[in-house]
Amino acid sequence: xxxxxxxxxxxxxxxxxxxxxxxxxxxxxxxxxxxxxxxxxxxxxxxxxxxxxxxxxxxxxxxxxxxxxxxxxxxxxxxxxxxxxxxxxxxxxxxxxxxxxxxxxxxxxxxxxxxxxxxxxxxxxxxxxxxxxxxxxxxxxxxxxxxxxxxxxxxxxxxxxxxxxxxxxxxxxxxxxxxxxxxxxxxxxxxxxxxxxxxxxxxxxxxx
Numbered sequence: 001x002x003x004x005x006x007x008x009x010x011x012x013x014x015x016x017x018x019x020x021x022x023x024x025x026x027x028x029x030x031x032x033x034x035x036x037x038x039x040x041x042x043x044x045x046x047x048x049x050x051x052x053x054x055x056x057x058x059x060x061x062x063x064x065x066x067x068x069x070x071x072x073x074x075x076x077x078x079x080x081x082x083x084x085x086x087x088x089x090x091x092x093x094x095x096x097x098x099x100x101x102x103x104x105x106x107x108x109x110x111x112x113x114x115x116x117x118x119x120x121x122x123x124x125x126x127x128x129x130x131x132x133x134x135x136x137x138x139x140x141x142x143x144x145x146x147x148x149x150x151x152x153x154x155x156x157x158x159x160x161x162x163x164x165x166x167x168x169x170x171x172x173x174x175x176x177x178x179x180x181x182x183x184x185x186x187x188x189x190x191x192x193x194x195x196x197x198x199x200x201x202x203x204x205x206x207x208x
Contacts, residue, residue, distance in 0.1 A: 043181035046144040047189050050179045053122055053142040054193050058108055061089060062173050063195035077170055082162045083148055084109035085173070103129040110148035118185035119144050122177070146187050147178035172196055 062085060079086035086107045105127045112120030122142040128135045152160040153172040164170055174194045178187035 046181045050142045054191050059193045077167045119180045146180040149176040
């Protein structure tokens with residue numbers, strides 16, 4: 001009997017299986033590459049956010065408490081602990097006004113709301129003087145943080161106890177941040193910055 005041209009059922013099945021394997025392999029490859037790209041972007045974003053928080057917000061603000069010679073008004077560090085710092089900051093919203101700038105209380109702290117999550121976040125709280133309304137602004141400035149450490153040093157560069165016995169002795173603040181981008185409880189990146197406090201005299205001046 002003469003065979004009709006075409007494919008047998010077995011040949012069709014084998015071809016379909018081979019094509020399915022090829023398609024699944026290609027899909028798995030692109031899925032892996034996509035996950036790798038997304039993971040890389042997430043890690044880069046987390047590190048960039050932590051770096052901006054450290055070198056921008058924290059470093060810029062913590063080095064400023066002290067005496068403003070023109071105003072003769074003390075900006076105090078109110079609280080200095082290993083994972084938090086509270087200080088006063090003068091904010092002049094209207095430079096043309098001759099009145100004294102508004103006093104804001106700034107807090108930087110490490111918050112870990114979920115005990116099952118190895119990471120937490122760095123929180124910034126800005127509270128206006130209660131006599132001026134007491135408005136409070138809360139902001140999370142960095143996520144995926146495994147550790148946030150503050151070390152206080154005196155004028156000689158020696159490490160002070162934490163908390164320091166006398167806040168007036170603080171002349172430098174070393175800030176260390178550990179970033180855990182994949183939340184596995186291990187630090188993927190460590191960032192460090194040291195701020196020299198400005199406008200602080202060698203001897204404390206009285207508040208006028």
